[in-house]
Amino acid sequence: MSAFQPDAYRPETRLVHAGILRSQFGENCEAMFVTQGYVYDSAEQCEARFTGADPGFQYSRFSNPTVAMFERRMAELEGAEAARATASGMAAVTASLMGQLKAGDHVVAARALFGSCRYVIEELLPRFGVASTLVDGTSLEDWRAAVRPETKAFFLESPTNPTLEILDIEAIAAIARGAGASLVVDNVFATPMLQSPLALGATCVVYSATKHIDGQGRCLGGVILASEKFISDHIHTFLRQTGPALSPFNAWTMLKGLETLSLRVDKQVANAGLVADALASHPAVERVLYPFRHNHPQAELARRQMKGGGTLVTFTVRGGKAAAFRVANRLRVVRISNNLGDSKSLVTHPSTTTHQRFNEDQRQGMGISQGMLRFSAGIEDAEDLAEDFAQALTAA
Numbered sequence: 001m002s003a004f005q006p007d008a009y010r011p012e013t014r015l016v017h018a019g020i021l022r023s024q025f026g027e028n029c030e031a032m033f034v035t036q037g038y039v040y041d042s043a044e045q046c047e048a049r050f051t052g053a054d055p056g057f058q059y060s061r062f063s064n065p066t067v068a069m070f071e072r073r074m075a076e077l078e079g080a081e082a083a084r085a086t087a088s089g090m091a092a093v094t095a096s097l098m099g100q101l102k103a104g105d106h107v108v109a110a111r112a113l114f115g116s117c118r119y120v121i122e123e124l125l126p127r128f129g130v131a132s133t134l135v136d137g138t139s140l141e142d143w144r145a146a147v148r149p150e151t152k153a154f155f156l157e158s159p160t161n162p163t164l165e166i167l168d169i170e171a172i173a174a175i176a177r178g179a180g181a182s183l184v185v186d187n188v189f190a191t192p193m194l195q196s197p198l199a200l201g202a203t204c205v206v207y208s209a210t211k212h213i214d215g216q217g218r219c220l221g222g223v224i225l226a227s228e229k230f231i232s233d234h235i236h237t238f239l240r241q242t243g244p245a246l247s248p249f250n251a252w253t254m255l256k257g258l259e260t261l262s263l264r265v266d267k268q269v270a271n272a273g274l275v276a277d278a279l280a281s282h283p284a285v286e287r288v289l290y291p292f293r294h295n296h297p298q299a300e301l302a303r304r305q306m307k308g309g310g311t312l313v314t315f316t317v318r319g320g321k322a323a324a325f326r327v328a329n330r331l332r333v334v335r336i337s338n339n340l341g342d343s344k345s346l347v348t349h350p351s352t353t354t355h356q357r358f359n360e361d362q363r364q365g366m367g368i369s370q371g372m373l374r375f376s377a378g379i380e381d382a383e384d385l386a387e388d389f390a391q392a393l394t395a396a
Protein backbone atom coordinates (compact mmCIF):
# COMPACT_ATOMS: atom_id res chain seq x y z
CA MET A 1 0.00 0.00 0.00
CA SER A 2 1.17 3.52 -0.78
CA ALA A 3 2.66 5.69 1.95
CA PHE A 4 0.95 8.73 0.42
CA GLN A 5 -1.48 10.33 2.91
CA PRO A 6 -4.05 12.11 0.71
CA ASP A 7 -5.58 14.08 3.58
CA ALA A 8 -2.37 16.06 3.93
CA TYR A 9 -2.50 17.36 0.34
CA ARG A 10 -4.59 19.50 -1.99
CA PRO A 11 -6.61 18.13 -4.95
CA GLU A 12 -3.92 18.69 -7.63
CA THR A 13 -1.47 16.59 -5.61
CA ARG A 14 -4.05 13.88 -4.93
CA LEU A 15 -4.76 13.68 -8.68
CA VAL A 16 -1.19 12.59 -9.29
CA HIS A 17 -0.45 10.41 -6.27
CA ALA A 18 -3.58 9.19 -4.47
CA GLY A 19 -4.48 5.52 -4.52
CA ILE A 20 -1.20 4.10 -5.92
CA LEU A 21 -0.73 0.40 -5.17
CA ARG A 22 2.95 -0.34 -5.94
CA SER A 23 3.99 -3.87 -6.74
CA GLN A 24 7.24 -5.47 -5.50
CA PHE A 25 9.02 -3.86 -8.50
CA GLY A 26 8.52 -0.32 -7.22
CA GLU A 27 7.27 1.03 -10.56
CA ASN A 28 6.74 4.80 -10.78
CA CYS A 29 3.81 4.66 -13.21
CA GLU A 30 0.74 2.78 -12.02
CA ALA A 31 0.84 -0.82 -13.24
CA MET A 32 -1.84 -2.21 -15.52
CA PHE A 33 -2.96 -5.51 -14.03
CA VAL A 34 -4.43 -7.30 -17.03
CA THR A 35 -5.83 -10.36 -15.34
CA GLN A 36 -9.25 -11.89 -15.01
CA GLY A 37 -8.54 -13.80 -11.85
CA TYR A 38 -6.04 -14.38 -9.03
CA VAL A 39 -4.32 -17.45 -7.60
CA TYR A 40 -4.03 -18.28 -3.93
CA ASP A 41 -1.24 -19.73 -1.81
CA SER A 42 -3.61 -22.21 -0.22
CA ALA A 43 -7.22 -23.34 -0.17
CA GLU A 44 -7.48 -21.66 3.25
CA GLN A 45 -6.39 -18.33 1.79
CA CYS A 46 -8.87 -18.76 -1.05
CA GLU A 47 -11.64 -19.45 1.46
CA ALA A 48 -10.63 -16.37 3.46
CA ARG A 49 -10.83 -14.20 0.32
CA PHE A 50 -14.38 -15.40 -0.24
CA THR A 51 -15.46 -14.82 3.36
CA GLY A 52 -13.81 -11.39 3.30
CA ALA A 53 -11.42 -12.25 6.16
CA ASP A 54 -8.51 -11.76 3.70
CA PRO A 55 -9.11 -8.48 1.82
CA GLY A 56 -7.21 -9.35 -1.41
CA PHE A 57 -8.56 -9.69 -4.95
CA GLN A 58 -10.73 -12.57 -6.18
CA TYR A 59 -11.98 -11.89 -9.69
CA SER A 60 -11.80 -8.80 -11.90
CA ARG A 61 -15.59 -8.51 -12.21
CA PHE A 62 -15.50 -7.74 -8.48
CA SER A 63 -12.27 -5.76 -8.24
CA ASN A 64 -8.86 -5.40 -9.81
CA PRO A 65 -5.74 -3.55 -8.56
CA THR A 66 -5.66 -1.03 -11.42
CA VAL A 67 -9.40 -0.39 -11.09
CA ALA A 68 -8.98 -0.10 -7.30
CA MET A 69 -6.29 2.59 -7.80
CA PHE A 70 -8.67 4.56 -10.00
CA GLU A 71 -11.50 4.18 -7.46
CA ARG A 72 -9.28 5.30 -4.56
CA ARG A 73 -7.94 8.31 -6.47
CA MET A 74 -11.48 9.37 -7.40
CA ALA A 75 -12.68 8.96 -3.80
CA GLU A 76 -9.78 11.07 -2.50
CA LEU A 77 -10.44 13.75 -5.10
CA GLU A 78 -14.18 13.87 -4.46
CA GLY A 79 -13.94 13.66 -0.68
CA ALA A 80 -16.01 10.46 -0.71
CA GLU A 81 -15.54 7.50 1.62
CA ALA A 82 -15.93 4.99 -1.20
CA ALA A 83 -16.01 4.72 -4.99
CA ARG A 84 -16.90 2.02 -7.49
CA ALA A 85 -15.89 2.17 -11.13
CA THR A 86 -18.13 1.03 -13.98
CA ALA A 87 -17.75 0.33 -17.68
CA SER A 88 -19.44 3.59 -18.73
CA GLY A 89 -21.16 6.62 -17.30
CA MET A 90 -24.56 5.11 -18.08
CA ALA A 91 -23.63 1.95 -16.15
CA ALA A 92 -22.87 4.23 -13.18
CA VAL A 93 -26.18 6.11 -13.50
CA THR A 94 -28.19 2.89 -13.90
CA ALA A 95 -26.48 1.15 -10.95
CA SER A 96 -26.81 4.21 -8.71
CA LEU A 97 -30.58 4.02 -9.16
CA MET A 98 -31.37 0.33 -9.68
CA GLY A 99 -29.06 -0.63 -6.83
CA GLN A 100 -31.12 1.32 -4.30
CA LEU A 101 -34.68 1.08 -5.69
CA LYS A 102 -37.28 -1.68 -5.77
CA ALA A 103 -40.80 -2.13 -7.15
CA GLY A 104 -43.21 0.24 -5.41
CA ASP A 105 -40.62 3.01 -4.92
CA HIS A 106 -40.79 6.42 -6.54
CA VAL A 107 -38.05 8.66 -7.94
CA VAL A 108 -38.14 12.39 -8.64
CA ALA A 109 -35.80 13.79 -11.28
CA ALA A 110 -35.12 17.07 -13.02
CA ARG A 111 -36.66 17.15 -16.50
CA ALA A 112 -33.52 18.60 -18.13
CA LEU A 113 -31.38 15.47 -18.30
CA PHE A 114 -29.03 13.78 -20.73
CA GLY A 115 -31.25 11.64 -23.02
CA SER A 116 -30.06 8.24 -21.74
CA CYS A 117 -30.53 9.29 -18.10
CA ARG A 118 -34.08 10.28 -18.97
CA TYR A 119 -34.62 6.90 -20.61
CA VAL A 120 -33.51 5.11 -17.42
CA ILE A 121 -35.81 7.23 -15.23
CA GLU A 122 -38.81 7.61 -17.53
CA GLU A 123 -38.89 4.23 -19.28
CA LEU A 124 -36.61 1.65 -17.69
CA LEU A 125 -37.38 2.08 -13.98
CA PRO A 126 -41.19 2.11 -14.51
CA ARG A 127 -40.88 -1.28 -16.29
CA PHE A 128 -39.66 -2.65 -12.97
CA GLY A 129 -42.41 -0.99 -10.93
CA VAL A 130 -40.49 2.14 -9.92
CA ALA A 131 -42.61 5.21 -10.67
CA SER A 132 -40.97 8.48 -11.63
CA THR A 133 -41.92 12.16 -11.73
CA LEU A 134 -40.03 14.72 -13.78
CA VAL A 135 -39.92 18.27 -12.46
CA ASP A 136 -38.55 21.67 -13.42
CA GLY A 137 -35.28 21.22 -11.55
CA THR A 138 -34.88 24.95 -10.98
CA SER A 139 -38.15 25.11 -8.99
CA LEU A 140 -37.69 24.01 -5.38
CA GLU A 141 -41.49 24.07 -5.08
CA ASP A 142 -41.73 21.46 -7.86
CA TRP A 143 -39.30 19.14 -6.04
CA ARG A 144 -41.30 19.48 -2.80
CA ALA A 145 -44.64 18.97 -4.54
CA ALA A 146 -43.45 15.80 -6.29
CA VAL A 147 -42.57 13.97 -3.07
CA ARG A 148 -44.76 10.97 -2.21
CA PRO A 149 -44.62 8.67 0.81
CA GLU A 150 -42.83 6.10 -1.36
CA THR A 151 -40.24 8.55 -2.78
CA LYS A 152 -36.80 6.99 -2.28
CA ALA A 153 -34.49 8.93 -4.59
CA PHE A 154 -33.95 12.30 -6.29
CA PHE A 155 -31.78 12.55 -9.41
CA LEU A 156 -30.33 15.61 -11.14
CA GLU A 157 -27.48 16.93 -13.18
CA SER A 158 -26.12 20.47 -12.84
CA PRO A 159 -25.25 22.27 -15.05
CA THR A 160 -27.81 20.51 -17.22
CA ASN A 161 -27.19 19.12 -20.68
CA PRO A 162 -27.37 21.07 -22.97
CA THR A 163 -29.16 24.12 -21.54
CA LEU A 164 -26.66 24.69 -18.69
CA GLU A 165 -29.35 25.40 -16.10
CA ILE A 166 -27.98 25.47 -12.57
CA LEU A 167 -29.87 23.50 -9.95
CA ASP A 168 -29.53 24.39 -6.28
CA ILE A 169 -27.90 21.18 -5.01
CA GLU A 170 -27.81 22.23 -1.35
CA ALA A 171 -31.49 23.18 -1.26
CA ILE A 172 -32.60 20.08 -3.22
CA ALA A 173 -30.49 17.85 -0.95
CA ALA A 174 -32.29 19.33 2.06
CA ILE A 175 -35.68 18.55 0.48
CA ALA A 176 -34.54 15.00 -0.28
CA ARG A 177 -33.31 14.51 3.29
CA GLY A 178 -36.60 15.81 4.65
CA ALA A 179 -38.44 13.28 2.50
CA GLY A 180 -36.17 10.42 3.58
CA ALA A 181 -34.88 10.12 0.02
CA SER A 182 -31.34 9.97 -1.35
CA LEU A 183 -30.02 12.55 -3.83
CA VAL A 184 -27.91 11.29 -6.76
CA VAL A 185 -26.05 14.00 -8.70
CA ASP A 186 -24.66 13.40 -12.17
CA ASN A 187 -21.67 15.77 -11.93
CA VAL A 188 -20.38 15.27 -15.47
CA PHE A 189 -20.81 18.84 -16.70
CA ALA A 190 -19.27 20.43 -13.59
CA THR A 191 -16.35 17.97 -13.26
CA PRO A 192 -14.90 17.05 -9.84
CA MET A 193 -12.64 20.13 -10.10
CA LEU A 194 -15.46 22.68 -10.11
CA GLN A 195 -18.27 21.25 -7.98
CA SER A 196 -18.46 18.91 -4.97
CA PRO A 197 -22.03 17.64 -4.59
CA LEU A 198 -21.28 15.50 -1.50
CA ALA A 199 -20.13 18.62 0.36
CA LEU A 200 -23.42 20.26 -0.67
CA GLY A 201 -25.42 17.41 0.88
CA ALA A 202 -25.86 14.93 -1.99
CA THR A 203 -25.89 11.23 -1.08
CA CYS A 204 -24.16 9.93 -4.18
CA VAL A 205 -22.23 11.38 -7.15
CA VAL A 206 -21.91 9.73 -10.55
CA TYR A 207 -19.59 10.50 -13.44
CA SER A 208 -19.17 9.52 -17.00
CA ALA A 209 -15.37 9.21 -16.74
CA THR A 210 -15.52 9.06 -20.54
CA LYS A 211 -15.74 12.86 -20.44
CA HIS A 212 -13.20 15.13 -18.67
CA ILE A 213 -11.63 12.35 -16.57
CA ASP A 214 -10.21 10.52 -19.58
CA GLY A 215 -10.64 13.75 -21.49
CA GLN A 216 -8.58 12.64 -24.45
CA GLY A 217 -11.15 10.71 -26.43
CA ARG A 218 -9.96 7.17 -25.67
CA CYS A 219 -11.99 5.08 -23.19
CA LEU A 220 -15.48 4.75 -21.80
CA GLY A 221 -15.84 4.57 -18.05
CA GLY A 222 -17.93 5.61 -15.10
CA VAL A 223 -17.70 5.97 -11.35
CA ILE A 224 -20.09 6.06 -8.38
CA LEU A 225 -19.02 7.87 -5.19
CA ALA A 226 -20.75 7.89 -1.82
CA SER A 227 -20.41 6.89 1.82
CA GLU A 228 -19.03 3.45 2.68
CA LYS A 229 -22.54 2.53 3.87
CA PHE A 230 -24.36 3.63 0.70
CA ILE A 231 -21.87 1.75 -1.46
CA SER A 232 -22.02 -1.41 0.62
CA ASP A 233 -25.83 -1.32 1.08
CA HIS A 234 -26.76 -0.47 -2.53
CA ILE A 235 -23.92 -0.58 -5.05
CA HIS A 236 -21.32 -3.20 -4.17
CA THR A 237 -23.43 -6.33 -4.60
CA PHE A 238 -25.40 -4.91 -7.52
CA LEU A 239 -22.19 -4.30 -9.51
CA ARG A 240 -20.57 -7.59 -8.49
CA GLN A 241 -23.55 -9.64 -9.54
CA THR A 242 -24.66 -7.75 -12.66
CA GLY A 243 -21.15 -7.18 -14.07
CA PRO A 244 -20.65 -3.70 -15.63
CA ALA A 245 -16.97 -3.82 -14.62
CA LEU A 246 -14.40 -1.29 -15.85
CA SER A 247 -11.55 -2.94 -17.74
CA PRO A 248 -8.03 -2.57 -16.24
CA PHE A 249 -6.86 -0.90 -19.45
CA ASN A 250 -9.59 1.72 -19.22
CA ALA A 251 -8.92 2.23 -15.50
CA TRP A 252 -5.22 2.76 -16.26
CA THR A 253 -6.10 5.29 -18.97
CA MET A 254 -8.40 7.10 -16.50
CA LEU A 255 -5.58 7.21 -13.91
CA LYS A 256 -3.36 8.90 -16.49
CA GLY A 257 -6.25 11.21 -17.37
CA LEU A 258 -6.68 12.22 -13.73
CA GLU A 259 -3.04 13.34 -13.54
CA THR A 260 -3.75 16.17 -15.99
CA LEU A 261 -7.44 16.77 -15.15
CA SER A 262 -6.85 20.00 -13.26
CA LEU A 263 -4.58 21.46 -15.97
CA ARG A 264 -7.02 20.56 -18.72
CA VAL A 265 -10.12 21.80 -16.91
CA ASP A 266 -8.44 25.13 -16.04
CA LYS A 267 -7.60 25.71 -19.70
CA GLN A 268 -11.01 24.50 -20.89
CA VAL A 269 -12.80 26.86 -18.47
CA ALA A 270 -10.66 29.79 -19.65
CA ASN A 271 -11.33 28.91 -23.31
CA ALA A 272 -15.08 28.45 -22.68
CA GLY A 273 -15.32 31.89 -21.03
CA LEU A 274 -13.45 33.62 -23.88
CA VAL A 275 -15.45 31.86 -26.59
CA ALA A 276 -18.71 32.69 -24.74
CA ASP A 277 -17.75 36.39 -24.81
CA ALA A 278 -16.80 36.23 -28.49
CA LEU A 279 -20.06 34.49 -29.41
CA ALA A 280 -22.15 36.94 -27.39
CA SER A 281 -20.83 39.88 -29.39
CA HIS A 282 -21.63 38.28 -32.78
CA PRO A 283 -24.80 39.49 -34.56
CA ALA A 284 -25.61 35.99 -35.91
CA VAL A 285 -25.88 34.66 -32.34
CA GLU A 286 -29.24 35.11 -30.64
CA ARG A 287 -28.33 33.88 -27.16
CA VAL A 288 -25.31 32.58 -25.24
CA LEU A 289 -25.62 30.48 -22.10
CA TYR A 290 -22.57 30.18 -19.86
CA PRO A 291 -23.01 29.72 -16.10
CA PHE A 292 -20.61 32.46 -14.96
CA ARG A 293 -21.75 35.08 -17.49
CA HIS A 294 -23.60 38.04 -15.99
CA ASN A 295 -26.75 37.34 -18.05
CA HIS A 296 -27.06 33.65 -17.13
CA PRO A 297 -30.40 33.32 -15.26
CA GLN A 298 -28.69 31.57 -12.31
CA ALA A 299 -25.26 33.21 -12.44
CA GLU A 300 -25.34 33.99 -8.73
CA LEU A 301 -26.19 30.39 -7.78
CA ALA A 302 -23.55 29.10 -10.22
CA ARG A 303 -20.89 31.24 -8.54
CA ARG A 304 -22.02 30.01 -5.15
CA GLN A 305 -21.85 26.28 -5.89
CA MET A 306 -19.18 26.06 -8.61
CA LYS A 307 -15.52 27.08 -8.61
CA GLY A 308 -15.59 27.97 -12.32
CA GLY A 309 -18.14 28.46 -15.10
CA GLY A 310 -17.55 25.03 -16.65
CA THR A 311 -16.15 23.83 -19.94
CA LEU A 312 -19.34 24.05 -22.01
CA VAL A 313 -21.07 26.94 -23.73
CA THR A 314 -24.50 26.64 -25.32
CA PHE A 315 -25.56 29.19 -27.90
CA THR A 316 -28.39 29.74 -30.36
CA VAL A 317 -27.81 31.02 -33.86
CA ARG A 318 -30.47 32.97 -35.74
CA GLY A 319 -32.06 30.90 -38.52
CA GLY A 320 -32.83 27.58 -36.81
CA LYS A 321 -31.49 24.16 -37.76
CA ALA A 322 -30.28 25.14 -41.24
CA ALA A 323 -28.18 28.00 -39.85
CA ALA A 324 -26.85 25.86 -36.98
CA PHE A 325 -25.82 23.14 -39.45
CA ARG A 326 -24.12 25.69 -41.73
CA VAL A 327 -22.09 27.01 -38.80
CA ALA A 328 -21.13 23.53 -37.55
CA ASN A 329 -20.16 22.44 -41.07
CA ARG A 330 -17.88 25.46 -41.55
CA LEU A 331 -15.90 25.07 -38.34
CA ARG A 332 -12.33 23.91 -38.98
CA VAL A 333 -10.64 23.53 -35.59
CA VAL A 334 -13.79 22.71 -33.62
CA ARG A 335 -15.06 19.33 -34.76
CA ILE A 336 -18.64 18.02 -34.90
CA SER A 337 -19.19 15.36 -32.25
CA ASN A 338 -21.78 14.33 -29.66
CA ASN A 339 -19.03 13.94 -27.05
CA LEU A 340 -17.79 16.54 -24.56
CA GLY A 341 -15.02 17.22 -22.06
CA ASP A 342 -12.28 16.38 -24.57
CA SER A 343 -8.96 18.17 -25.03
CA LYS A 344 -10.15 18.74 -28.62
CA SER A 345 -12.92 21.34 -28.97
CA LEU A 346 -16.20 19.83 -30.10
CA VAL A 347 -19.58 21.11 -31.20
CA THR A 348 -22.92 19.31 -30.97
CA HIS A 349 -26.39 20.00 -32.37
CA PRO A 350 -28.40 18.60 -29.43
CA SER A 351 -31.82 18.38 -31.06
CA THR A 352 -30.59 15.99 -33.80
CA THR A 353 -28.17 13.99 -31.61
CA THR A 354 -28.21 13.70 -27.81
CA HIS A 355 -31.87 14.76 -27.59
CA GLN A 356 -33.07 13.38 -30.93
CA ARG A 357 -35.39 10.77 -29.35
CA PHE A 358 -37.65 13.49 -27.90
CA ASN A 359 -40.40 15.17 -29.91
CA GLU A 360 -40.29 18.91 -30.57
CA ASP A 361 -42.71 19.70 -27.72
CA GLN A 362 -40.58 17.77 -25.23
CA ARG A 363 -37.44 19.49 -26.51
CA GLN A 364 -39.09 22.89 -26.15
CA GLY A 365 -40.08 21.90 -22.62
CA MET A 366 -36.37 21.35 -21.96
CA GLY A 367 -35.46 24.66 -23.61
CA ILE A 368 -33.74 23.00 -26.60
CA SER A 369 -34.25 24.83 -29.88
CA GLN A 370 -33.31 23.89 -33.45
CA GLY A 371 -30.79 26.72 -33.69
CA MET A 372 -28.99 25.62 -30.52
CA LEU A 373 -25.38 24.39 -30.55
CA ARG A 374 -23.36 23.11 -27.60
CA PHE A 375 -19.66 23.90 -27.56
CA SER A 376 -17.30 21.78 -25.49
CA ALA A 377 -14.08 23.74 -25.01
CA GLY A 378 -10.81 21.95 -25.64
CA ILE A 379 -7.32 23.01 -24.66
CA GLU A 380 -6.37 24.75 -27.92
CA ASP A 381 -5.35 28.40 -28.17
CA ALA A 382 -8.40 30.54 -27.28
CA GLU A 383 -7.79 33.01 -30.14
CA ASP A 384 -7.78 30.17 -32.67
CA LEU A 385 -11.13 29.00 -31.32
CA ALA A 386 -12.66 32.50 -31.37
CA GLU A 387 -11.40 33.02 -34.94
CA ASP A 388 -12.80 29.63 -35.98
CA PHE A 389 -16.25 30.63 -34.72
CA ALA A 390 -15.98 34.08 -36.30
CA GLN A 391 -15.30 32.58 -39.74
CA ALA A 392 -17.96 29.86 -39.32
CA LEU A 393 -20.65 32.33 -38.19
CA THR A 394 -20.37 34.21 -41.49
CA ALA A 395 -22.28 31.20 -42.91
CA ALA A 396 -25.21 31.51 -40.45
Ligand SMILES: Cc1ncc(COP(=O)(O)O)c(C=O)c1O
Binds near residue numbers: 220221222
Ligand atom coordinates in the same frame (compact mmCIF):
# COMPACT_ATOMS: atom_id res chain seq x y z
C1 LIG B 1 -24.60 14.22 -18.28
C2 LIG B 1 -24.21 12.87 -18.77
N1 LIG B 1 -24.43 11.78 -17.98
C3 LIG B 1 -24.09 10.54 -18.39
C4 LIG B 1 -23.54 10.31 -19.62
C5 LIG B 1 -23.23 8.90 -20.04
O1 LIG B 1 -21.89 8.61 -20.07
P1 LIG B 1 -21.25 7.41 -20.95
O2 LIG B 1 -21.33 7.84 -22.37
O3 LIG B 1 -19.87 7.27 -20.43
O4 LIG B 1 -22.09 6.19 -20.70
C6 LIG B 1 -23.28 11.42 -20.48
C7 LIG B 1 -22.69 11.29 -21.83
O5 LIG B 1 -22.67 10.39 -22.57
C8 LIG B 1 -23.62 12.72 -20.03
O6 LIG B 1 -23.43 13.79 -20.81
